[in-house]
Amino acid sequence: MSNILDTVKNRTYDAIVIGSGASGGWAAKELCDKGLKTLVLERGRDVKHGVDYPAASKAPWDFEYRGAVTLQERTAFQGSRFLRAETLNWAMKDDEQPFIQEKPFRWVRGYHMGGKSLLWARQTQRWSDYDFEGPQRDRFAVNWPIRYKDLEPWYSYVEKFAGVAGDRDGLTVLPDSEVMPGFEMSCIEQYFKENIKKHFNDRDVIKGRCAHLTDPQQIHTQQGRGKCQNQTMCNRGCLYGGYFSSNASTLPWAQKTGKLTLRPHAVVHSIIYDDKKGKATGVRVIDSTTKEMIEFYASIIFLNASTLNSNAILLNSTSHRFPNGLGNDGNVLGKFISWHNYRGKGGAEFEGFKDKKTDGRNPSNAYMPRFRNVLKQETDFLRGYAIGLGGGRGTWTDTSKIGDELRENIQHPKWGNRRLSSWMMGEVVPLEKNHVRLHADLKDKYGIPQLIVSCEWSENDDKMVADYIEQTKEMFSKAGFININAEDTKSPPGADIHEVGGVRMGEDPKTSMLNKWNQLHACKNVIVSDGSCMTSTGTQNPTLTFMALTARAANHAIEELKKRNI
Numbered sequence: 001m002s003n004i005l006d007t008v009k010n011r012t013y014d015a016i017v018i019g020s021g022a023s024g025g026w027a028a029k030e031l032c033d034k035g036l037k038t039l040v041l042e043r044g045r046d047v048k049h050g051v052d053y054p055a056a057s058k059a060p061w062d063f064e065y066r067g068a069v070t071l072q073e074r075t076a077f078q079g080s081r082f083l084r085a086e087t088l089n090w091a092m093k094d095d096e097q098p099f100i101q102e103k104p105f106r107w108v109r110g111y112h113m114g115g116k117s118l119l120w121a122r123q124t125q126r127w128s129d130y131d132f133e134g135p136q137r138d139r140f141a142v143n144w145p146i147r148y149k150d151l152e153p154w155y156s157y158v159e160k161f162a163g164v165a166g167d168r169d170g171l172t173v174l175p176d177s178e179v180m181p182g183f184e185m186s187c188i189e190q191y192f193k194e195n196i197k198k199h200f201n202d203r204d205v206i207k208g209r210c211a212h213l214t215d216p217q218q219i220h221t222q223q224g225r226g227k228c229q230n231q232t233m234c235n236r237g238c239l240y241g242g243y244f245s246s247n248a249s250t251l252p253w254a255q256k257t258g259k260l261t262l263r264p265h266a267v268v269h270s271i272i273y274d275d276k277k278g279k280a281t282g283v284r285v286i287d288s289t290t291k292e293m294i295e296f297y298a299s300i301i302f303l304n305a306s307t308l309n310s311n312a313i314l315l316n317s318t319s320h321r322f323p324n325g326l327g328n329d330g331n332v333l334g335k336f337i338s339w340h341n342y343r344g345k346g347g348a349e350f351e352g353f354k355d356k357k358t359d360g361r362n363p364s365n366a367y368m369p370r371f372r373n374v375l376k377q378e379t380d381f382l383r384g385y386a387i388g389l390g391g392g393r394g395t396w397t398d399t400s401k402i403g404d405e406l407r408e409n410i411q412h413p414k415w416g417n418r419r420l421s422s423w424m425m426g427e428v429v430p431l432e433k434n435h436v437r438l439h440a441d442l443k444d445k446y447g448i449p450q451l452i453v454s455c456e457w458s459e460n461d462d463k464m465v466a467d468y469i470e471q472t473k474e475m476f477s478k479a480g481f482i483n484i485n486a487e488d489t490k491s492p493p494g495a496d497i498h499e500v501g502g503v504r505m506g507e508d509p510k511t512s513m514l515n516k517w518n519q520l521h522a523c524k525n526v527i528v529s530d531g532s533c534m535t536s537t538g539t540q541n542p543t544l545t546f547m548a549l550t551a552r553a554a555n556h557a558i559e560e561l562k563k564r565n566i
Contacts, residue, residue: 008297013039013261014561016283016298018268018313021115023530023546024304025246025254026158030554031302032254036561039261039296040251041285043305044111046264047118049247053237055086086236090119097444102454104492107308107499113264114247115306116497117543119235122211122243124164125367125386125540126155126175130374134427134536138382141336141430141536142506145516148175154548162244162547163220165228165364166209174206174369174540180215182207182364183230187353188391188418189366195479196368203475205389208367211244211544223249232361243363265289267446268309270317271301271326271526279525279566280326286446300525300557300566303503304550307337307531308436311502312451314513314528315438327503327520330510334502335435337453338537341385341426341461342496344468346486348476349417358392365390370427370539372467381463385426386539387472393418420481424468427539428493429460430501455493498542500534518553525566529553 014036017027024040031038046052060066069083077083077091092111099107110116129148135141152175159178166182185193185207193205212228213220225241225248234243241248254260269284272295282297303310311334317326325333365388372384395413399406434456438449465488472486493499506512509521518529529550531542538545560566 011295012297013037014298015039015300015302016041016296017302017304018283019115019304019306019309019530020113020246020251020262021110021304021306021530022117022120022246022543023550024115024302025117025250026547026550027302027304027529027554028254028260029250030551031558032257032259034555034558035257035259036558037259037261038254039263039298041266041268041283041296042113042115042262042264043267043288044113044115044264046262047113047237047247049237049241049245049252050239053239054089055233055236056239057231057233058086058236086233087119090235095445099450100439100442100452102452103456105453105455106492106494107453108494108497109306113262114245114251117245118237118247120543121541122234122363123367123541124159124162124166124177124209124211124544125369126177127151127538127540127545128173128175130173130370131536131538131540134383134538138377140382142504142508142511144535145505145507150516151545151548151552154552155544158544158547158551160217161219162211162249163213163216163225164209165212165214166207169204169206171204171206171369173371173374177209179209180213180217182209183212183214183362185366186358186362186391187356188350188393188420189389191350191353192389192391192420192479193366196475199478200475203368203371205366205368208364208388210364212363213242223253225249228363230361230363232363234363267448268305268313269293269446269448270313271303273317273319273322273326273523275319275321280523286448288446291446300527300561302550302554302557303526303528304530307499307502308451308453310528310530310532311337311436312438312448314503315436316449322522326526327513327522329522330512332504332511333513334437335432336430336501336504337434337436337455337499338428338430338501338534339455339493340496340498340537340539341428341457341464342423343461343489343491344385344424344426344465344472344486345489346422346469346472346476346484347419348481348484349419350481351417353418354415379463379467381460381467382429383427383464384539385424385464385468387468388423388425389420391418391420417482420476422472422486424465425496425539425541426461426464426468427537429458430504430536431458436502457493498531498537500531500537500542503528503532504535505533506535517556518549519557519566524560527553527557
């Protein structure tokens with residue numbers, strides 16, 4: 001009997017965090033900083049900062065095939081996109097977690113310590129009240145239970161610790177961040193910015209705010225991080241800690257407290273709910289190396305497994321009290337899944353600035369905040385889109401020749417015109433039909449039901465893409481560009497990640513899963529603060545908002561734990 005009690009004691013913590021990515025890392029940091037003995041569960045392998053980045057800072061000739069992947073290597077990763085030797089160590093094998101695409105959907109996952117915080121685009125634009133108030137204005141999705149003022153101090157808190165480069169732009173549609181100097185725009189981006197200001201009074205081009213250290217402060221040196229080296233090899237892992245990731249920042253910070261336990265290879269099966277106690281008591285985990293099921297126990301549980309996995313875990317967490325999934329009294333779990341619309345792409349050339357050259361690399365890009373339907377409904381589609389912009393000048397080679405002429409052309413490529421590329425990031429309005437659910441029979445290799453993803457574009461998305469194409473062509477034309485193109489790529493949902501929803505926040509337990517503190521309405525010691533908690537998508541890259549929500553939710557949960565309210 002004592003052995004059983006001992007092993008239970010060894011598997012009991014004050015808090016459990018499911019997921020080690022951007023939001024999970026923040027949960028771990030806040031909980032450990034406040035003295036809670038915390039277990040972080042990561043389904044993938046361990047990755048130690050600065051040690052397990054095998055491709056970091058390597059030149060193309062350091063790879064056997066200059067970055068190309070062999071056909072033999074490709075066979076295990078047929079479901080992965082953009083396979084390159086530089087990032088092959090992050091790729092997920094096809095048999096790890098099969099899922100059913102009821103409609104075409106790309107699900108990008110990061111199964112390793114740090115998750116997608118090692119792979120993200122690092123763009124960190126804040127939300128404004130125009131974003132939080134969107135559902136209330138047009139009645140699509142439920143009203144957000146919070147507003148910008150609730151999150152503003154937490155944005156600042158997170159930004160100061162993570163480090164954000166950019167400008168203070170003074171825009172109501174995109175509130176200013178706590179920033180260090182931003183990366184300089186290229187001459188073509190600056191030219192476009194000036195021409196947009198000349199021709200449009202409702203649009204601004206700014207430096208994209210990004211989670212890079214350009215002027216490290218004491219808080220960053222305490223984390224062991226250094227200045228961004230402008231290598232633009234970020235998704236291989238940064239040896240300098242120049243950009244924010246869980247591995248470089250929040251997890252080692254939490255580890256220094258002595259309160260953190262990291263457990264990789266821990267595939268979460270479900271959350272344990274005790275009907276008698278009326279709360280969650282722990283987490284069931286399958287060890288991916290031994291296939292053994294193990295239970296861990298804690299007073300509070302943070303679910304930060306990434307949007308679709310957090311939905312899957314709650315759907316699989318059934319009990320007598322919750323036969324349809326933990327907290328699912330209103331039968332909304334898994335519904336109103338949303339994402340960002342990147343279908344619109346464009347580009348154009350400019351014949352000027354041939355006397356200038358670019359010095360160095362820029363890990364960020366220019367950015368045009370949303371300008372559609374901000375102050376009033378002015379189009380035949382709801383919400384709006386932001387635009388990313390990146391420009392430079394490349395070379396071209398005439399390979400139509402043979403012999404000496406071909407060799408000479410290859411050795412001496414010619415400079416082309418400057419080019420500016422454009423891409424949209426549209427707000428997909430949440431619809432009930434866009435959902436995920438568990439398959440009744442099919443299971444993965446861990447015995448966990450496979451996830452069915454049933455998501456598709458709507459007419460609203462099609463209209464938004466058409467508007468982007470029209471506006472992009474007009475903006476390039478007025479700025480004097482040539483060879484203008486803009487198109488609908490018809491890419492499927494999920495192609496550019498940023499999926500959110502399914503466990504949305506709201507005021508009414510009948511129509512939402514979480515309260516304003518990210519607690520399950522019906523099980524308040526379970527806190528969900530990754531993308532699944534989002535009621536709507538906004539047009540900004542979402543990770544900064546996940547992190548701010550998590551820091552806020554963790555500090556509230558700690559206070560509630562002290563008061564014995566959870």
